[in-house]
């Protein structure tokens with residue numbers, strides 16, 4: 001769980017198979033009691049979305065190293081390898097890229113870390129996919145096929161999101177996840193908190209929503225009782241969330257989603273969510289100190305009102321998974337006990353705690369850098 005599978009430098013690769021793409025989610029160290037369970041909950045959608053845009057005469061394979069089934073396959077060698085890169089596992093992604101490139105595959109790197117630090121990633125790839133990979137992947141595949149691969153592909157997130165194809169879930173190992181029904185209905189967030197990747201310099205991601213009936217259709221088609229919305233904030237547009245709930249209710253399934261606490265401004269909406277099958281919400285409270293939230297530029301209700309808002313979810317049978325960030329400037333030594341006490345007092349079903357981390361190219365990073373911290 002803590003060390004990636006060995007990429008033996010001596011192991012010989014198989015023959016290169018043309019029109020075969022391998023999509024890899026690299027390994028990151030896990031805690032058996034925390035992040036491992038979270039990883040097995042439901043797959044991320046990025047790679048399955050790329051798979052959906054791959055031409056039919058290509059074979060596509062998905063390999064998530066975090067499912068602990070060993071190193072990614074190499075016999076035969078894929079003609080094309082797509083690797084997601086996040087700061088947390090950038091080193092492993094580069095290691096994989098080197099291994100496959102040195103044996104003849106073309107390696108494409110994409111993901112958050114490529115967006116925020118393209119110069120760091122470029123030497124490790126044949127090409128970078130910067131921005132919306134769903135638009136870029138078919139172009140990259142076509143250029144690999146015609147041997148005209150360029151070193152960088154860029155796409156914005158301003159396209160009509162409704163037209164994106166449904167993720168190709170059939171490539172997922174179903175038995176490895178609690179549910180393979182990861183769903184995404186919206187993109188972006190009405191907030192732009194200074195520490196969040198959505199505030200990355202140069203990233204413009206207007207809030208976009210997909211057709212509620214299309215989402216309900218995907219949920220039904222995957223034939224599993226529980227779905228997880230992986231949207232950054234499913235509650236950014238309340239009218240949309242209401243329409244989505246109306247589309248989901250007839251399915252008689254259960255689901256969970258991340259929402260910001262301000263959805264509780266509308267008590268009727270919380271009821272509608274519950275009736276549509278919502279059994280859990282992930283809420284980024286971030287801090288119980290108003291000054292910290294102001295510094296982070298998070299538009300949110302006063303923290304003194306958080307407890308009442310949590311109870312609104314509970315009264316509707318919706319569990320609350322709270323997320324807290326520790327290490328803001330107005331935190332003092334008592335922040336740990338105070339936060340844990342609040343979580344217990346308000347009977348949050350689950351909580352996650354994070355150390356404030358300045359991700360490259362975010363406003364928080366720039367502030368810290370300017371202050372020499």
Ligand code: SF4
Nearest residue numbers: 189191192193196232
């Ligand atoms: S509310 Fe959440 S998703 Fe939205 S910008 Fe803030 S941290 Fe990011």
